[in-house]
Amino acid sequence: MSRSSRPVLTVFFDGLKPEGLTSMPFLSSMPYRAPLRTLLGYSIACHASMYTGVYPDRHGLWFLWQRSPETSPFAWLRKVPLLSLVDSLPARLGVHKLTASRCPYTSYWGLPRIVNLPLRYWPEVDVSETRYWDEDGYVPGYPTVFERLRAAQVPYDTLGLHRGGSGPHGIEAVEHKPLPTIKPWTYLFVGEPDGLSHRYTQEGPQTKAMLRRLDQIVEARYREFESRVGEFDFIAYSDHGHIAIEDRINPYELFEQSADDLNRYMHLIDAGYLRLWFRTPEERSQAERVLANVPQGYILDEETMAREHVDPGEGRYGELIFYLNAGTIFSWTTFGYGRKQRSMHGYLPSHPxxxxxxxxxxxxxxxxxxxxxxxxxxxxDRLGLPVPAGLDGQPVLA
Ligand SMILES: [Zn+2]
Structure with missing residues (x-):
């Protein structure tokens, strides 16, 4: 059998760390297991890189929220007078709901809720990812695996690639989904480990029980492939690990303690990052003075960003990007209050x-x-297709 005629079964696990395999006897029995090096960033950066084969400094998706006044779906707020006077949590939720209902984005996250950002800044921001991973034009200029296989007329099936929202989803919803034929590529998307790890840590009993269950589901598919096609290639991988949270910082209190106000600055907060924009050089100096008092993190410099293949995109992702060390998060973020977060990722890839x-x-x-x-x-490469020149990655199997 020529290599190109062997089907490939790929299983993606969101956020599975090597230690998680102790609950997965089937995966642990595979002949080759090794750590995979992640990227500096969250799902947005990881997914774009694994689907396109290039680093974030080329595909351009680093953080979910970015500064982009030209494309902001909240631009209509600019015409609303006295916005600051009506600004409150209910007003923010209402503005979000109204805008999201008219927003054409088809991406996994859509237009996520904004909780901690004054309304007057909303016309400045937009999401970086506007299309779903398998749609045409997901990352302009960098075709994804889905686009490349469609262009090469290689049939494939996906299982578990759901679009958020309500209704049955997750891997158990497709556990028994029949595959009428085994196509050259089958992609099984397993999102559960990440959400459970955020809530219970990856070492928690709830997460471990689910990992055991997922291991059985994957083994059943593996056995099905064995009996139906005989020889096939199996590749399972995850995008990042998980790190238990030990320390929380309220970024608004941080600025108050220095007699400053974070809301003075256009700012976006992710779990491990505070990103700021400035109107004047004095504002930057003042913010730098405040952040110098935070021993749990530091301002990312150009050298670090270049080494990690990320790019602030001419200020789109921040004119100043403050990074928190592994194990620390901001309790208040643009998305909410993170009360249920017990484990996080998105830290430097060099952390084990x-x-x-x-x-x-x-x-x-x-x-x-x-x-x-x-x-x-x-x-x-495994499907027998040419590997295009100019990718940042390369085939890793013999
Ligand atoms: Zn996550």
Whole structure:
């Protein structure tokens, strides 16, 4: 059997760390298991890199929220007089609901709720990801695995790629979904480990019980492939690890303690990042003075961002980006209050608990660390398709 005629079964686990495999005896029995190196950022950056084979400094998706007054779906607020006078949590929720109902974005996150940002800044912001992962034009200029396979007329099936919202979703909803034929590529998307790990940590009993269950579901599919097609390539991987939270910082209190007000600045807050924009050089100096008092983090410099292949995008993602060390989060973020968060990711890839996993039934020619950008070229290679020049990743299997 030629290599290109072997079907490939890929299983993606969101947020599975190598230690999680202790609850997954089937995956642990695979011939090759190794850590996978993640990227500096969250799902947005990871997904775009694993689907396109290039780093965030090229595909341009780093954080979910960005400064983009030209494209903001909240631009209509500019015509609303006295916005600051009506600003309150109920007003914010109402404005969000109204805007989201008219917003054409089809991405997984759509237009997420904004909780902690004064309404007067909303016409400045937009999301970076506006289309779903498998749609045409997901990242302009960088075709995804889905676009490449469609262009090459290679049939594929996806299982578990749901679009958020209500209704049955998750891997248990597709556990028994029949595959009338086994196509060259089957993609099983398993989102559960990330959400459960955020809530209970990956070491928590609830998460471990689900990992055992997921292991059984994947084994059942594996056995099905064995009986229906005989030989096939199996590749399971995750995008990042998980790190238990030990310390929380309220960013608004931080500025108050220095007799300043964070709301004075256009700002966006992710769990581990505070991103700021300034009207004057004095504002920047003042913010830098406040942040100098925070020993749990530091301002990302150009050298670090270049090394990690991320790019602030001419200020789109922040004129100043303050990073919190692994294990610390901001309790108040743009999205809400993070009260249920007990574990987080998005920290520097060099932290050992930032690693994802890479597992296969194939052999590997080298021990070179597998990265997210290697996933696409590896798949194309296994399917017998040419690997395009100019990708940041490369095939990693023999
Ligand atoms: Zn997550």
């Amino acid at each position: 608990e930032s690693d994802g996993v890479f597992i296969t039934n194939c052999s590997r020619p080298t021990e070179k660390v597998v990265q997210l950008v290697d996933i696409l070229p590896t798949l194309l």
